[in-house]
Amino acid sequence: MFNSETQILIVDDMLTMRKLVKKACKTLGFNNFIEAVDGQDAYQKLQEAPIPVQLIISDWNMPNCSGLDFLKRVRADGRYKELPFVLLTAEAEMHQVKAAVEAGVSNYVIKPFTPDGLRQKLEQTYVKHAGANAA
Amino acid sequence: MASVEKYNRVLTIGLDTEGLNLMTSELANVSMYHVDTDDKFEALLEDESEENFIPLIFCGPKLNQFSPYEVAQTIRNTYPQSRIIFILGTTEDLKISTLKKNGASEVFILPNDKSLLNMEFDDVVKLIGSAPGLTRYRAVQLFDIEPEDELPFDLSVFLPMNNKYIKVVKSGDKVRRQQIDKFKEKQVGRVFIDSRQTDQFYDYCAEKLADLNDPNSAMSETERKQKLQTSVRDLFATIHDGSDNADFEVGRQVMKQSESVVAKFLEKKTGISFHKQIEAALGSTEDSYTHASSVSAIASLLSMATEIGKPEDLALAGLFHDVALLGFKHDPYPGDEFVESLEADERKKYLDHPMDAQRVLKTKKMTITPEIVKIIEQHHERNDGKGFPQALSAAKIIPEAQLLSIADQIEYYGQFRPGEQRLSPLQAIDAIEKNGSISLEVLFKVRKVLKSESNISTRD
Incomplete structure (x- = not known):
């Protein structure tokens, strides 16, 4: 299971949303975070992280490099093909979830989200990746 | 929603001077908490207190570090059940639709939207309760009152010489003939209700509409049709091509009222909940809701008045x-120009959307009648044969679809867009006639409905 030591990369162009995601994750017991402001910044930090990133939580709509483009970049990189990746999406963007699934997203969370809602999605994500690794 | 007695605060975030002055003057007796700096805003997000439900949050553009989009998104996530209202002076750098997608419930642009914002304040007062000094009045278009009608709301008139409201009919009392004669004699064009009684007012209007639409009514067919046309005409009558914003804003208020009346009418006639249908089909996207709700109301009312199609189908x-x-x-x-401006995949989606509606509704486990399917499929067809998706000739486009197209265009032309002139419904009809999309026969019928001047509709 993801645990308190899990290194999480939080990607959102909005400072306050990064804070909210971090706050929700702290409620769930997580303690290690790296923050990035867009997909480009996130990819760089992913590669440079002193402790390997074990979970990515990324917004969809960002300037410079969107969450979807960042996802595609991550999945194209052999090192991160199986890295759990959760996208945060507004309800109005639900029609784009199909594109994200095809690109290899692990799960998605609809905004606004609660810590409990986030926890359920992270549990599903872990089960999905644990099952894949076992196979 | 939590008990309002417990949470009777209004929160303001980043309002500019004009917005703050308006809030404090219109809601003088309401307890408010003001967040006016970036630090206070960040502290708000850190708030760990359990009882952090606030029913109403008014936001503005004045935080330095955080854009309105960011404020909307984070406040929506922090207070998911709250109504989040933005009051802005300009939208030069903002898209209202994007602000709503980020979490805003409604956006008002001052000074143009002042009347609509006042309606919002009416709802604040209604929500917060009957504290002394908080009575607000709303101007309404009355719906075919007759002698002996028992009104479920208080009715007041405004005396400008005394600068006060006088109650002329008390809720539950019957309207006397002499009162109606006096209104007529003095050409009283607008009457007022306590804003806390708007639900009763909408129910009353919807009942009237339902009665007038009932072919089994006790009235003769001719009398019923005449009353219906006049009543609907009166409902639209304030939306005339006034040249100044004040008249136009009143017209927009009446349009908002019309939406609520039609929603209740639809519920009474068909048992279908207007709001639940919208939520099921469109989710809680406020932007889509507003457009669909307005077009639905306009189309339904025009159907009633012109006798084109069934009002519930148009709704x-x-x-x-x-x-x-x-x-x-x-x-x-x-x-x-709009179609040509789109990328290929967007163009396809846009051109296919009339034919795709039924399929999309099926995915949401909703079905609509073949008649309604046809109205939707044809609502972008044009009288000159240059419409889409089927480029039908004029003879093949059903009048109901033309009516829906008119309603769609009236709603479009009536919206505020920076740099563009907003049009009243009558002005919109002129524009529609110029663009050649609708048959002159249908336009003529609609123009007849919209053309009369406003007065209270009374009948002996």
Whole structure:
């Protein structure tokens, strides 16, 4: 299971949303975070992280490099093909979830989200990746 | 929603001077908490207290570090059940639709939207309760009152010489003939209700509409049709091509009232909940809701007054006409330039949306009648044969679809867009006649409905 030591990369162009995601994750017991402001910044930090990133939580709509483009970049990189990746999406963007699934997203969370809602999605994500690794 | 007695605060975030002055003057007796700096805003997000439900949050553009989009998104996530209102002075750097997608419930642009904002304040007072000094009055268009009608709301008139409201009919009392004669004699064009009684007012109007639409009514067919036309005409009558914003804003208020009345009418006539249909089909996207709700109301009322199609069919067609465009990034406008401006995949989605509505509704486990399907499928066809998706000739376009198209265009032309002139419904009809999309026969019928001047509709 993801645990308190899990290194999480939080990607959102909005400072306050990064804070909210971090706050929700702290409620769930997580303690290690790296923050990035867009997909480009996130990819760089992913590669440079002193402790390997074990979970990515990324917004969809960002300037410079969107969450979807960042996802595609991550999945194209052999090192991160199986890295759990959760996208945060507004309800109005639900029609784009199909594109994200095809690109290899692990799960998605609809905004606004609660810590409990986030926890359920992270549990599903872990089960999905644990099952894949076992196979 | 939590008990309002417990949470009777209003929160303001980043309001500019004009917005703050308006809030404090219009809601003088309401307890407010003001967040006016970036630090206070960040502290708000850190708030760990359990009882952090605030029913109403008014936001503005004045935080330095945080854009309105960021404020909307984070406040929506922090207070998911709250109504989040933005009061802005300009939208030069902002898209209202994007602000709503980020979490704003409603956006008001001052000074143009002042009257609509006042209606919002009415709802604040209604929500917060009957504290002394908080009575607010709303101007309404009365719906075919007759002697001996028992009104479920208080009715007041405004005396400008005394600068006060006088109650002329008490809730539950019967309206006397002499009172109606006096209104007529003094040409009293607007009457007022306590804003806390708007639900009763909408129920009353919807009952009247339902009665007038009932072919089994005790009235003769001729009398019923005449009353119906006049009543609907009166409902639209304040939306005339006034040249100044004040009249136009009153017209917009009446339009908002009309939406609520039609919603209740639909519920009474068909048992279908207007709001639940919207939510099921469109989700809680406020932007889509507003457009669909307005088009639905206009189309339904025009149907009643022109006797084109069934009002309930037009109401539902209006609700669902753009369901296949959910999530579409652009703000469609009439004309070929819009279609040509789209990328290939967006163009396909836009051109296919009339035919895709039924399929999309099926995915949401909703079905509509073949008649409504046809209205939606044809609502972008044009009288000159240059419409889409089927480029039908004029003879093949059903009048109900033309009525829906008129309603769609009236709603479009009536919206505030920076740099563009807003049009009253009558002005919109002129524009529609110029763009050649609708048959002159249908336009003539609609123009007849919209043309009369406003007065209270009274009948002996």
